[in-house]
Amino acid sequence: xxxxxxxxxxxxxxxxxxxxxxxxxxxxxxxxxxxxxxxxxxxxxxxxxxxxxxxxxxxxxxxxxxxxxxxxxxxxxxxxxxxxxxxxxxxxxxxxxxxxxxxxxxxxxxxxxxxxxxxxxxxxxxxxxxxxxxxxxxxxxxxxxxxxxxxxxxxxxxxxxxxxxxxxxxxxxxxxxxxxxxxxxxxxxxxxxxxxxxxxxxxxxxxxxxxxxxxxxxxxxxxxxx
Amino acid sequence: xxxxxxxxxxxxxxxxxxxxxxxxxxxxxxxxxxxxxxxxxxxxxxxxxxxxxxxxxxxxxxxxxxxxxxxxxxxxxxxxxxxxxxxxxxxxxxxxxxxxxxxxxxxxxxxxxxxxxxxxxxxxxxxxxxxxxxxxxxxxxxxxxxxxxxxxxxxxxxxxxxxxxxxxxxxxxxxxxxxxxxxxxxxxxxxxxxxxxxxxxxxxxxxxxxxxxxxxxxxxxxxxxx
Amino acid sequence: xxxxxxxxxxxxxxxxxxxxxxxxxxxxxxxxxxxxxxxxxxxxxxxxxxxxxxxxxxxxxxxxxxxxxxxxxxxxxxxxxxxxxxxxxxxxxxxxxxxxxxxxxxxxxxxxxxxxxxxxxxxxxxxxxxxxxxxxxxxxxxxxxxxxxxxxxxxxxxxxxxxxxxxxxxxxxxxxxxxxxxxxxxxxxxxxxxxxxxxxxxxxxxxxxxxxxxxxxxxxxxxxxx
Amino acid sequence: xxxxxxxxxxxxxxxxxxxxxxxxxxxxxxxxxxxxxxxxxxxxxxxxxxxxxxxxxxxxxxxxxxxxxxxxxxxxxxxxxxxxxxxxxxxxxxxxxxxxxxxxxxxxxxxxxxxxxxxxxxxxxxxxxxxxxxxxxxxxxxxxxxxxxxxxxxxxxxxxxxxxxxxxxxxxxxxxxxxxxxxxxxxxxxxxxxxxxxxxxxxxxxxxxxxxxxxxxxxxxxxxxx
DNA sequence: AATGAATGAGCTTTCATTCAT
DNA sequence: AATGAATGAAAGCTCATTCAT
Numbered sequence: 001x002x003x004x005x006x007x008x009x010x011x012x013x014x015x016x017x018x019x020x021x022x023x024x025x026x027x028x029x030x031x032x033x034x035x036x037x038x039x040x041x042x043x044x045x046x047x048x049x050x051x052x053x054x055x056x057x058x059x060x061x062x063x064x065x066x067x068x069x070x071x072x073x074x075x076x077x078x079x080x081x082x083x084x085x086x087x088x089x090x091x092x093x094x095x096x097x098x099x100x101x102x103x104x105x106x107x108x109x110x111x112x113x114x115x116x117x118x119x120x121x122x123x124x125x126x127x128x129x130x131x132x133x134x135x136x137x138x139x140x141x142x143x144x145x146x147x148x149x150x151x152x153x154x155x156x157x158x159x160x161x162x163x164x165x166x167x168x169x170x171x172x173x174x175x176x177x178x179x180x181x182x183x184x185x186x187x188x189x190x191x192x193x194x195x196x197x198x199x200x201x202x203x204x205x206x207x208x209x210x211x212x213x214x215x216x217x218x219x220x221x222x223x224x225x226x
Numbered sequence: 227x228x229x230x231x232x233x234x235x236x237x238x239x240x241x242x243x244x245x246x247x248x249x250x251x252x253x254x255x256x257x258x259x260x261x262x263x264x265x266x267x268x269x270x271x272x273x274x275x276x277x278x279x280x281x282x283x284x285x286x287x288x289x290x291x292x293x294x295x296x297x298x299x300x301x302x303x304x305x306x307x308x309x310x311x312x313x314x315x316x317x318x319x320x321x322x323x324x325x326x327x328x329x330x331x332x333x334x335x336x337x338x339x340x341x342x343x344x345x346x347x348x349x350x351x352x353x354x355x356x357x358x359x360x361x362x363x364x365x366x367x368x369x370x371x372x373x374x375x376x377x378x379x380x381x382x383x384x385x386x387x388x389x390x391x392x393x394x395x396x397x398x399x400x401x402x403x404x405x406x407x408x409x410x411x412x413x414x415x416x417x418x419x420x421x422x423x424x425x426x427x428x429x430x431x432x433x434x435x436x437x438x439x440x441x442x443x444x445x446x447x448x449x450x451x452x
Numbered sequence: 453x454x455x456x457x458x459x460x461x462x463x464x465x466x467x468x469x470x471x472x473x474x475x476x477x478x479x480x481x482x483x484x485x486x487x488x489x490x491x492x493x494x495x496x497x498x499x500x501x502x503x504x505x506x507x508x509x510x511x512x513x514x515x516x517x518x519x520x521x522x523x524x525x526x527x528x529x530x531x532x533x534x535x536x537x538x539x540x541x542x543x544x545x546x547x548x549x550x551x552x553x554x555x556x557x558x559x560x561x562x563x564x565x566x567x568x569x570x571x572x573x574x575x576x577x578x579x580x581x582x583x584x585x586x587x588x589x590x591x592x593x594x595x596x597x598x599x600x601x602x603x604x605x606x607x608x609x610x611x612x613x614x615x616x617x618x619x620x621x622x623x624x625x626x627x628x629x630x631x632x633x634x635x636x637x638x639x640x641x642x643x644x645x646x647x648x649x650x651x652x653x654x655x656x657x658x659x660x661x662x663x664x665x666x667x668x669x670x671x672x673x674x675x676x677x678x
Numbered sequence: 679x680x681x682x683x684x685x686x687x688x689x690x691x692x693x694x695x696x697x698x699x700x701x702x703x704x705x706x707x708x709x710x711x712x713x714x715x716x717x718x719x720x721x722x723x724x725x726x727x728x729x730x731x732x733x734x735x736x737x738x739x740x741x742x743x744x745x746x747x748x749x750x751x752x753x754x755x756x757x758x759x760x761x762x763x764x765x766x767x768x769x770x771x772x773x774x775x776x777x778x779x780x781x782x783x784x785x786x787x788x789x790x791x792x793x794x795x796x797x798x799x800x801x802x803x804x805x806x807x808x809x810x811x812x813x814x815x816x817x818x819x820x821x822x823x824x825x826x827x828x829x830x831x832x833x834x835x836x837x838x839x840x841x842x843x844x845x846x847x848x849x850x851x852x853x854x855x856x857x858x859x860x861x862x863x864x865x866x867x868x869x870x871x872x873x874x875x876x877x878x879x880x881x882x883x884x885x886x887x888x889x890x891x892x893x894x895x896x897x898x899x900x901x902x903x904x
Numbered sequence: 905a906a907t908g909a910a911t912g913a914g915c916t917t918t919c920a921t922t923c924a925t
Numbered sequence: 926a927a928t929g930a931a932t933g934a935a936a937g938c939t940c941a942t943t944c945a946t
Contacts, residue, residue, distance in 0.1 A: 021925065025930070044356070050916060060932045062918080067930095071916065101439050127356055129410070130270075162437055167430035170423075173411050174404045174434060181403030182396075184355070197396075204393035208400060211388055212438040213327050251905085276941060286907045288944080297941060473946065477909070496808070502937060512911045514939080519909095523937065553891050581862070582722075582808055614889055619882035622875075625863050626856045626886060633855030634848075636807070649848075656845035660852060663840055664890045665779050703926085728920060738928045740923080749920060907946080915939080922932080 029067050031057040036074050037082065041120025045075060045131030076135035079128040082121050083139040087146065089114045100159040101209050103150075104175065108205055111179045112186075112197060126184055147172045178205070255293045257283040262300050263308065267346020271301060271357030302361035305354040308347050309365040313372060315340045326385040327435050329376075330401065334431055337405050338412075338423060352410055373398045404431065481519050483509040488526050489534065493572025497527060497583030528587035531580040534573045535591040539598065541566045552611040553661050555602075556627065560657055563631050564638075564649060578636055599624045630657070707745045709735040714752050715760065719798020723753060723809030754813035757806040760799050761817040765824060767792045778837040779887050781828075782853065786883055789857050790864075790875060804862055825850045856883065 035056035039048045050071055054061045068074040093110035097103045115122050128136040151168045154160055163171060186197035261282035265274045276297055280287045294300040319336035323329045341348050354362040377394045380386055389397060412423035487508035491500045502523055506513045520526040545562035549555045567574050580588040603620045606612055615623060638649035713734035717726045728749055732739045746752040771788035775781045793800050806814040829846045832838055841849060864875035 021928090021930080024925095028930085046356075049914085051914090061916090062933060063931055065917070104439060130272075130353060130356055160439060162433050162440055163430065164426070166424075166426040167433070170408075170427040170430040171434070173408050173427075174430065177403045177407030177411075178400045181407045182399050185399045185403075198392075200390070200392040201396040201399075204389065204396040204400065207388050207393070208397070208434070208438060210438045210440070212434060212436045213330060213386060214388055214436070254906095275939085287909090287942090288907050289905080291942075292905065471946095473907090473909080476946095480909085498808075501935080503935090513937090514912060515910055517938070556891060579808055582724075582805060612891060614885050614892055615882065616878070618876075618878040619885070622860075622879040622882040623886070625860050625879075626883065629855045629859030629863075630852045633859045634851050637851045637855075650844075652842070652844040653848040653851075656841065656848040656852065659840050659845070660849070660886070660890060662890045662892070664886060664888045665782060665838060666840060666888070706927095727918085739921090739930090740928055741926080743921075744926065907944105909944095909946105911940100911943080913940100916937100918936080919934100920932100923928105923930095925928080925930105 025067075028057070028059060028063065031059065032064060032067055032074065033077070033081070037078055037120045037124065040075070040078060040127070041123050044123060045127045048075070072132070072134075075132040076138075079124050079132060079135045079139045080142065082118065082124060083142055085118065086111070086114045086121065087142065100154040101206075103154075104209055105202075105206050108175075108179060109202060112183065115183055116196070122183060125180065143176065144172055147176065251293075254283070254285060254289065257285065258290065258293055258300065259303070259307070263304055263346050263350065266301075266304060266353070267349050270349055271353045274301070298358070298360075301358040302364075305350055305358060305361045305365040306368065308344065308350060309368055311344070312337070312340045312347065313369065326377075326380040327432075329380075330435055331428075331432055334401075334405060335428065338409065341409060342422070348409065351406070369402065370395075370398055373402065477519075480509070480511060480515065483511065484516060484519055484526065485529070485533070489530055489572045489576065492527070492530060492579070493575050496575060497579045500527065524584070524586075527584040528590075530576050531584060531587045531591045532594065534570065534576060535594055537570065538563070538566045538573065539594065552606040553658075555606075556661055557654075557658050560631060561654060564635065567635055568648065574635060577632065595628065596624055599628065703745075706735070706737060706741065709737065710742060710745055710752065711755070711759070715756055715798050715802065718753070718756060718805070719801050722801055723805045726753070750810070750812075753810040754816075757802055757810060757813045757817040758820065760796065760802060761820055763796065764789070764792045764799065765821065778829075778832040779884075781832075782887055783880075783884055786853075786857060787880065790861065793861060794874070800861065803858070821854065822847075822850055825854065 032053065036048060036053045039052050039056055043052070048071075050061055050064055053074075054064050064071075064074075068077075090107055090110040093113065094103050094106050097106050125139075128139065148169060151160065151172060152165075155163065155165070155168060160168075160171075182197070182201070186201060258279060262274060262279045265278050265282055269278070274297075276287055276290055279300075280290050290297075290300075294303075316333055316336040319339065320329050320332050323332050351365075354365065374395060377386065377398060378391075381389065381391070381394060386394075386397075408423070408427065412427060484505065488500060488505045491504050491508055495504070500523075502513055502516050505526075506516050516523075516526075520529075542559055542562040545565065546555050546558050549558050577591075580591065600621060603612065603624060604617075607615065607617070607620060612620075612623075634649070634653065638647065638653060710731060714726060714731045717730050717734055721730070726749075728739055728742055731752075732742050742749075742752075746755075768785055768788040771791065772781050772784050775784050803817075806817065826847060829838065829850060830843075833841065833843070833846060838846075838849075860875070860879065864879060
């Protein structure tokens, strides 16, 4: 909202070196946002009351409403913001890999890697559909769109020979499903620390991607670098 | 809602014979259970207050605590009970099919078929993880266990040649993931009526099961019988 | 609400002697109502918080919502209920008086008499228009309607010879105006006790009613009995 | 709303000359005052928050407290200031009329005329008693005093022959009552535009003033010039 | 065993005022 | 003198659970 029109740095007093006021508000906004991510990550959306969030951020309850229109407003922003981080993380991990199957395997593993370094994401992702549906939809579209574009690209290159154009969307959902749902199974946080999935998951996924349930052919093992 | 509870004429009197008493308490327990399923199916767990459930069951609020230890207690029982129904439904549909891939395709479709005839299940399944975690876990184990047993059986028969014993459990999770998650995407209830997924879902799933992302080979189409 | 349909005494269990439960709920409803009247009378609508009302009634805050749908709901009921009392009081005082001017003088004085014995009414009446507009409208219509009917009756008997039919409604408003507004001026409660207007008010009113601003003719003095 | 405040281009710089500073603070005080009148006129006292007033005036919230001790302080000044305007308006309309009854009729009509051209006054007048009691009292005394002086003058001239000296004050209140209260009934603003009372009001008032409830004698009709 | 009213902790949100900049 | 963000008390309302009847 605030950033529309005038550049933030020029909005008030000629600005000596960024403006202390300016910096401070940005710090508080971040503090609230991070506090919310932490609280939701630990306790879930349902327990993420304004009281808890502001306390975690170290500000008064009323301060919250200087930065967000409502509790729901902030809650809706949580997932899309973290989703962008995730996308960037995965994109970085996949860069340079050739072969669609290999890329997909790397994406799958990178997703779990991100969960490892951002444990709060796990719960936020899983609860958002119910507690922050608007934010969830936005995130979902972000991800699905990018995913679909990647598969279409691959399809155009002839990389997914058996599938028709129309089957790509369902395929995206199936792939997202395995990621997301499996994370609930395997990556349940334990004492704030995300659990790592077993090696068998990587190989099972790889085999499924390469040969379906038949699963025959060379088992490539878990992607190395991750 | 209220009409589906205990008939008003039978609500008050203590009942004549001893057996009748038994029956009566069973009837009330059932009424509460069904009312809860209906309410959660329609409005979700969050809106399933004791007030609403008891009203739908046609009993007083206090009566609730003669049958269930707490709201959470009943909520936890919801999914496992419906899950058994689902299991029976799928088992019936798969009976007599040979070929593990064909069986899995049938299971996948039968899951959606069950959703069609029990729309409340959809919401209960999707929200239980958050609102009735204990019930969810129980249900999950029920399903996963049966699923794993089936795959082990198939594996023993040599039906899943590419997979190792340890990979069967992850595989179960991956398969359940696609089912469950896709149902959220495709089977969103619309006005109480469950939407059917598009044909491309069935073929995409079939191809993935038969050949992985390569997807080459004969596309078998959607399972016939339903 | 509750009294609709089934007589209260017959609604539950055959009723031995009124039912302790029954009596109790009635007692609490009354306690809340009276507490609200007291609080509004003393502190005004704006200060009549649920906390204050329930504390004054000696019940928990949550109890309030077993009896009234909302704070506004109770607030809206306050004035009409007291208005009925007032109407009854005035009707009793006017009974048997003949002569329209004499009746009007008696009504005027009876209004102040009621204020004397129900000091809370004063503030409730004066603030309701802003804080309980719905209740105010209902009360206003109650009063204006009865007043208009009385004047029409008098007019039909030839008692208000100079006025046309259409002028009766404005006349009602002018008469109500003097009552109500003057009460604010003269009857300001002082330490919970309503102040009495000076004798000159009665004679000024009487003269105005009898001769207008000309005011000539016998000054009848303040109505005796009251 | 915002456009009526201080011109943006003049808001910042401290002003060059000394006299300019003076003017500037006067301009801001005025802007706040006018903004408050506008906001209260449109939304009522209860909605007239500092945030809204300062926004409408085009200054920061904190600035408010350089000009007024508190929100209540400004609110209390609103009615007396507008009351002076009203007094001037009525005085101008009555000038040159002879005959006390005719003067009173003209005052009555002039009051409604002022409401017509200053619609905000309507709400401010009606709500002030509750939300700005101090300001209301001051205004009331202003008006009543002037009114009483006028009647005393008339009385001294023998214009109100039937009334005693002591009855003049109550009479003033009765007359003010009809004005003020009737304005609430008839002049309710509709879409920002004040509604005009019906013709029957003028004649009913005139008759009451001339002959009391008897009302006999020539009906003079609504005052012409307004 | 059934009733249904009482409880009170907890929630989100508003806003006059303060004060560092 | 002007700014505008921070404050925190207070509001209305909900609901699982208890318990006297």
